[in-house]
Amino acid sequence: xxxxxxxxxxxxxxxxxxxxxxxxxxxxxxxxxxxxxxxxxxxxxxxxxxxxxxxxxxxxxxxxxxxxxxxxxxxxxxxxxxxxxxxxxxxxxxxxxxxxxxxxxxxxxxxxxxxxxxxxxxxxxxxxxxxxxxxxxxxxxxxxxxxxxxxxxxxxxxxxxxxxxxxxxxxxxxxxxxxxxxxxxxxxxxxxxxxxxxxxxxxxxxxxxxxxxxxx
Numbered sequence: 001x002x003x004x005x006x007x008x009x010x011x012x013x014x015x016x017x018x019x020x021x022x023x024x025x026x027x028x029x030x031x032x033x034x035x036x037x038x039x040x041x042x043x044x045x046x047x048x049x050x051x052x053x054x055x056x057x058x059x060x061x062x063x064x065x066x067x068x069x070x071x072x073x074x075x076x077x078x079x080x081x082x083x084x085x086x087x088x089x090x091x092x093x094x095x096x097x098x099x100x101x102x103x104x105x106x107x108x109x110x111x112x113x114x115x116x117x118x119x120x121x122x123x124x125x126x127x128x129x130x131x132x133x134x135x136x137x138x139x140x141x142x143x144x145x146x147x148x149x150x151x152x153x154x155x156x157x158x159x160x161x162x163x164x165x166x167x168x169x170x171x172x173x174x175x176x177x178x179x180x181x182x183x184x185x186x187x188x189x190x191x192x193x194x195x196x197x198x199x200x201x202x203x204x205x206x207x208x209x210x211x212x213x214x215x216x
Contacts, residue, residue: 019046049077052115062100137164144197168207
């Protein structure tokens with residue numbers, strides 16, 4: 001919240017933030033908060049090249065293994081490794097993911113970021129295919145089928161842009177018929193998905209969505 005943001009600014013002014021890991025020293029910024037915000041903070045002059053990318057610290061080990069397997073060094077990251085995705089495909093994505101100890105969705109995110117470090121993944125997103133009769137939150141009704149674009153993936157679900165100026169939330173339990181541990185197993189930012197409206201609270205601007213028809 002605002003208090004934590006103030007703590008980060010105060011700490012930065014007093015000590016500087018030379019690396020992402022230095023965030024852990026900010027007062028009242030616990031492990032969970034670090035996990036949530038570290039991926040959004042870029043530290044351009046860090047001694048750890050991955051700190052200048054959107055690769056999350058939890059994936060640094062996997063990113064290092066990817067680089068090594070494909071014959072690159074961490075020093076290559078700064079300018080972007082333009083051919084890394086092509087080289088990864090030739091190497092074999094599943095084989096590479098297994099070697100790096102990660103899943104395919106995370107591997108694809110790592111490769112995209114190493115190709116163009118520091119990019120905003122929202123810049124190149126396709127536009128959602130929207131219904132012409134749904135322009136405002138008041139137009140939504142439970143059971144309505146829509147198409148939207150995944151804008152943000154969080155631990156308990158994903159926010160989807162359905163074209164009504166307010167993103168809807170698909171809870172992780174409404175993403176698949178099978179059990180999934182994390183939404184990233186199913187979706188990533190930029191994916192175009194079909195959703196069904198579960199409920200709408202226009203006053204609180206809350207939209208609940210499902211990616212499974214019978215869970216709507």
